[in-house]
Amino acid sequence: xxxxxxDSEPNPRRVNLFLAWKGIEIPKQQVDLRGGEQFGAAxxxxxxxxxxxxxxxxxxxxxxxxxxxxxxxxxxxxxxxxFGSEPLTQAxxxxxxxxxxxxxxxxxxxxxxxxxxxxxxxAVPGPEPVAQIPELEARGRQRVQRFHRxxxxxxxxxxxxxxxxxxxxxxxxxxxxxFTARIKEPVPVELARVHAWYRRITALLPxx
Amino acid sequence: xxxxxxDSEPNPRRVNLFLAWKGIEIPKQQVDLRGGEQFGAAxxxxxxxxxxxxxxxxxxxxxxxxxxxxxxxxxxxxxxxxFGSEPLTQAxxxxxxxxxxxxxxxxxxxxxxxxxxxxxxxAVPGPEPVAQIPELEARGRQRVQRFHRxxxxxxxxxxxxxxxxxxxxxxxxxxxxxFTARIKEPVPVELARVHAWYRRITALLPxx
Numbered sequence: 001x002x003x004x005x006x007d008s009e010p011n012p013r014r015v016n017l018f019l020a021w022k023g024i025e026i027p028k029q030q031v032d033l034r035g036g037e038q039f040g041a042a043x044x045x046x047x048x049x050x051x052x053x054x055x056x057x058x059x060x061x062x063x064x065x066x067x068x069x070x071x072x073x074x075x076x077x078x079x080x081x082x083f084g085s086e087p088l089t090q091a092x093x094x095x096x097x098x099x100x101x102x103x104x105x106x107x108x109x110x111x112x113x114x115x116x117x118x119x120x121x122x123a124v125p126g127p128e129p130v131a132q133i134p135e136l137e138a139r140g141r142q143r144v145q146r147f148h149r150x151x152x153x154x155x156x157x158x159x160x161x162x163x164x165x166x167x168x169x170x171x172x173x174x175x176x177x178x179f180t181a182r183i184k185e186p187v188p189v190e191l192a193r194v195h196a197w198y199r200r201i202t203a204l205l206p207x208x
Numbered sequence: 209x210x211x212x213x214x215d216s217e218p219n220p221r222r223v224n225l226f227l228a229w230k231g232i233e234i235p236k237q238q239v240d241l242r243g244g245e246q247f248g249a250a251x252x253x254x255x256x257x258x259x260x261x262x263x264x265x266x267x268x269x270x271x272x273x274x275x276x277x278x279x280x281x282x283x284x285x286x287x288x289x290x291f292g293s294e295p296l297t298q299a300x301x302x303x304x305x306x307x308x309x310x311x312x313x314x315x316x317x318x319x320x321x322x323x324x325x326x327x328x329x330x331a332v333p334g335p336e337p338v339a340q341i342p343e344l345e346a347r348g349r350q351r352v353q354r355f356h357r358x359x360x361x362x363x364x365x366x367x368x369x370x371x372x373x374x375x376x377x378x379x380x381x382x383x384x385x386x387f388t389a390r391i392k393e394p395v396p397v398e399l400a401r402v403h404a405w406y407r408r409i410t411a412l413l414p415x416x
């Protein structure tokens with residue numbers, strides 16, 4: 001197996017935290033997203049969508065989304081489970097992933113990619129040009145702020161995001177929270193439950 | 209268990225096709241999205257995000273996303289599996305769901321909700337007002353067209369979307385294709401593989 005990644009970016013980081021927690025080592029190949037390597041012929045053969053992470057199996061099969069890569073590896077390496085073992089816990093992890101993607105990650109990406117000069121005509125990931133829509137920055141920020149408030153409500157009486165145990169949903173949320181801070185939308189100080197949860201999860205992370 | 213739904217809408221329909229294929233009957237409660245029932249106090253208690261489908265378990269636990277509801281029911285009712293049984297097939301279904309949501313369903317919803325008068329100040333699902341951004345209609349259509357072409361490429365040499373067997377990914381894609389037709393972005397005639405696949409999957413659907 002080989003993992004195509006670009007370690008500093010949010011979606012690759014989700015897989016990296018998962019691997020680190022489980023103690024799995026997979027050969028990695030960095031794809032320099034800042035230098036445009038994802039659009040080069042070599043990487044496009046692996047993933048025509050030009051995104052990372054991508055897990056390439058020994059027979060050439062590729063898996064292209066963080067949640068799918070993590071599920072596949074969870075089945076192969078069941079130690080230190082991060083989807084729980086009960087159907088309900090697993091369903092909650094998948095539900096949270098869908099929610100987090102549409103209500104937090106994509107809006108944060110909208111805010112970044114529709115404003116920053118570096119993403120001119122690349123407002124959406126992929127090889128085809130997509131023009132920026134500056135109004136999407138404000139909408140993205142509004143939605144990120146709503147997500148922060150909703151997360152704080154959600155954490156009332158909960159130690160973890162998806163139930164009574166640590167799951168991938170906690171790591172994924174941590175990655176998204178760091179991403180929202182990067183676009184200058186940190187979690188407001190008064191959302192104390194989010195801050196307490198963040199410290200709790202960060203303390204569990206393996207070093208590095 | 210009880211399923212909150214609004215049968216004519218895409219995400220509820222994903223769950224409905226899944227249930228029909230497996231022959232599962234679950235008591236349903238229609239939530240009239242056109243009449244705004246999703247914002248009423250009764251439904252908001254079940255799902256503060258004000259979206260359907262929602263599966264409510266007997267102990268009051270709720271699951272709020274189509275992919276999570278289907279996974280939970282697949283584990284409870286394993287007959288006529290729609291996620292395959294191998295880790296790789298399951299991972300492909302999850303991967304396709306993530307791709308389909310971000311590259312087809314949400315762009316189609318953007319095109320609809322940012323133009324249509326009925327969605328004024330409701331450009332994003334949920335209880336908080338979000339103003340329309342008319343430019344998103346064109347971007348949404350551009351992305352839907354890109355998705356149609358990509359799907360046609362993807363189906364080269366494939367009978368089913370996520371591998372060599374029928375899975376939820378086929379039903380989900382069918383629902384999204386019907387949704388894109390509804391916003392007047394039907395699949396172009398020349399994308400013959402998509403049309404052949406669509407006829408194949410439609411022929412498998414239970415009546416009704």
